[in-house]
Amino acid sequence: MMYDGLEVQNYITTNKKNITCGFNNQHFPHNSSSGNSNQPTFSLDLFIFRTSFIQILKMLKIPSHQVAGHHASSATRGPLIDDSGRFYKPLQGDERGSAEVTFYDQFTSNTQIPDHIRKFFPIYYGTKVMQASDGSEHPHIVLEDLTTHRENPTIMDIKIGSRTWGPDASNAYIEKCMKRDRETTTVKLGFRISGLQIYINEGVGYYKPTRDLVLKSSVDDVRLFFKKFVSSDPNVESGMGPDRDLASVVYGGPNGILAQLLELKAWFEDQTIYHFSACSLLFMFEKGLVLEGGSPNAQVKIIDFAHVTEDVTV
Numbered sequence: 001m002m003y004d005g006l007e008v009q010n011y012i013t014t015n016k017k018n019i020t021c022g023f024n025n026q027h028f029p030h031n032s033s034s035g036n037s038n039q040p041t042f043s044l045d046l047f048i049f050r051t052s053f054i055q056i057l058k059m060l061k062i063p064s065h066q067v068a069g070h071h072a073s074s075a076t077r078g079p080l081i082d083d084s085g086r087f088y089k090p091l092q093g094d095e096r097g098s099a100e101v102t103f104y105d106q107f108t109s110n111t112q113i114p115d116h117i118r119k120f121f122p123i124y125y126g127t128k129v130m131q132a133s134d135g136s137e138h139p140h141i142v143l144e145d146l147t148t149h150r151e152n153p154t155i156m157d158i159k160i161g162s163r164t165w166g167p168d169a170s171n172a173y174i175e176k177c178m179k180r181d182r183e184t185t186t187v188k189l190g191f192r193i194s195g196l197q198i199y200i201n202e203g204v205g206y207y208k209p210t211r212d213l214v215l216k217s218s219v220d221d222v223r224l225f226f227k228k229f230v231s232s233d234p235n236v237e238s239g240m241g242p243d244r245d246l247a248s249v250v251y252g253g254p255n256g257i258l259a260q261l262l263e264l265k266a267w268f269e270d271q272t273i274y275h276f277s278a279c280s281l282l283f284m285f286e287k288g289l290v291l292e293g294g295s296p297n298a299q300v301k302i303i304d305f306a307h308v309t310e311d312v313t314v
């Protein structure tokens, strides 16, 4: 495992408006026009501009499309993204962090993984020690930001498996998981929704139910969330019988979510390399595009490998 040194100062911002504050306005106002006297006139200004620009490109933000898991704040470590399309997930302090790194290292170099399966996993760029959201220096797993090319993604995170712990889990951890599994739909359905956001329209933005609301979902609530996910009704939040208008193009069809799940499932049933426990599936699509008659660009990805182990008996 290789850790880089701290390369750049990280600016934690929650929205793009704040990013412009990173410019040194005195030297290079970002909205100045050509020929304006505020433009840099000598090399020091150019140097400052270049440095600021590189810093801005590398600037880190709290992901606005994260739907579940540990969140970043000035008090807690959570994922960050940059403008180059990378997602930085802080290693969890205990064995979960190192287990996830071990998985990504092994998976990335494993030549037995077919390309049509590899595409379901985020691209892994190694690990990096950097300033975390809480200000501490901490190792992060560097991944492809799965939302980077999306305009207004509708996203659902589903924790899969009726058993949510790995083969080496302690009794205390198993107990904790079993309690959570009984409280959610994991025991009844073999999965639970961990979080979601549904794009409504430009004016309204997103419907993003709270973590508590999602986790206390009953089986019927889960059914309703799956309907809302593909509803064209802007009043999706009111929950009055959403229309499921987009189901056939998002869930169905040769490139739909179901077809992708079947492809992944076929490999899961066949492979004997890993024990996959407590992973999540991310369902993503572009509701805005579908409503305009375009393609939903539906995608299934698999994430969260903190409890995955290699099967050494094979």
Ligand SMILES: Nc1ncnc2c1ncn2[C@@H]1O[C@H](COP(=O)(O)OP(=O)(O)OP(=O)(O)O)[C@@H](O)[C@H]1O
Pocket (backbone or CB within 6 Å): 063, 065, 066, 067, 068, 069, 070, 079, 087, 089, 122, 143, 144, 145, 146, 147, 157, 194, 195, 280, 303, 304, 305, 306
């Ligand atoms: N590579 C990625 N690109 C974009 N978003 C991601 C990526 N990986 C994770 N996310 C977002 O972050 C959320 C949490 O991810 P993940 O499950 O890996 O974190 P976690 O803190 O280990 O979660 P948990 O506490 O449920 O185990 C996901 O629901 C998703 O919204």
Ligand SMILES: O=P(O)(O)O[C@@H]1[C@H](O)[C@H](O)[C@@H](OP(=O)(O)O)[C@H](OP(=O)(O)O)[C@H]1O
Pocket (backbone or CB within 6 Å): 069, 096, 180, 194, 215, 278, 306
């Ligand atoms: O589903 P919820 O209610 O969000 O609960 C979390 C979920 O079970 C995570 O999988 C777990 O992290 P791990 O899977 O990595 O153990 C996390 O534990 P934590 O709070 O101890 O990190 C729980 O809080």
